[in-house]
Amino acid sequence: MAAAQEHPAELPECPSHAGGGLLPDELRAWMLLLAATGAVEQRLRSVVKGTLDVSHDEFLILCLLAEQPREGLRMTRIAALLGRPKTRLTYQIACLQHAGLVTRKAVCDDKRGIEVALTDKARGLLRDASATLAETVGQAFAHVIGPEQREALCALMPELAEDQH
Numbered sequence: 001m002a003a004a005q006e007h008p009a010e011l012p013e014c015p016s017h018a019g020g021g022l023l024p025d026e027l028r029a030w031m032l033l034l035a036a037t038g039a040v041e042q043r044l045r046s047v048v049k050g051t052l053d054v055s056h057d058e059f060l061i062l063c064l065l066a067e068q069p070r071e072g073l074r075m076t077r078i079a080a081l082l083g084r085p086k087t088r089l090t091y092q093i094a095c096l097q098h099a100g101l102v103t104r105k106a107v108c109d110d111k112r113g114i115e116v117a118l119t120d121k122a123r124g125l126l127r128d129a130s131a132t133l134a135e136t137v138g139q140a141f142a143h144v145i146g147p148e149q150r151e152a153l154c155a156l157m158p159e160l161a162e163d164q165h
Contacts, residue, residue: 030156036149044059061096062126066126072102073116075115075116096122101119102117
């Protein structure tokens with residue numbers, strides 16, 4: 001894993017912000033931001049696999065649950081928040097449960113409802129890996145967020161530009 005961090009794969013270039021294409025400024029800005037976040041996700045995938053031994057999608061589930069109370073979230077809510085089909089989520093939750101990272105239980109007032117929560121093992125792994133993961137995200141963003149992306153953000157959200165002054 002250390003070697004992967006020392007020599008990260010080259011990240012893809014972002015689309016041009018120069019204009020002249022068919023897209024209005026808002027869509028061009030969105031495409032720049034999408035490319036930047038995609039590049040960050042790409043770099044994070046290998047670090048997540050190396051530190052937590054889970055897939056990126058499973059990692060997103062763990063992160064979502066880490067920000068919730070200990071009782072967890074209903075699977076339908078997780079699917080909605082992550083924009084994932086329930087069938088795919090069921091498989092991912094089963095993998096996480098098999099690894100001892102989440103628990104599943106029926107919701108008391110709804111026979112069909114399933115609530116998912118982090119285990120203490122998952123909380124410990126996330127706590128131990130958080131500095132490495134945060135550093136990876138920070139480095140990746142520093143690598144892909146340049147003047148074009150900042151300009152795109154400010155064009156979409158003028159209040160960001162005002163806060164800079």
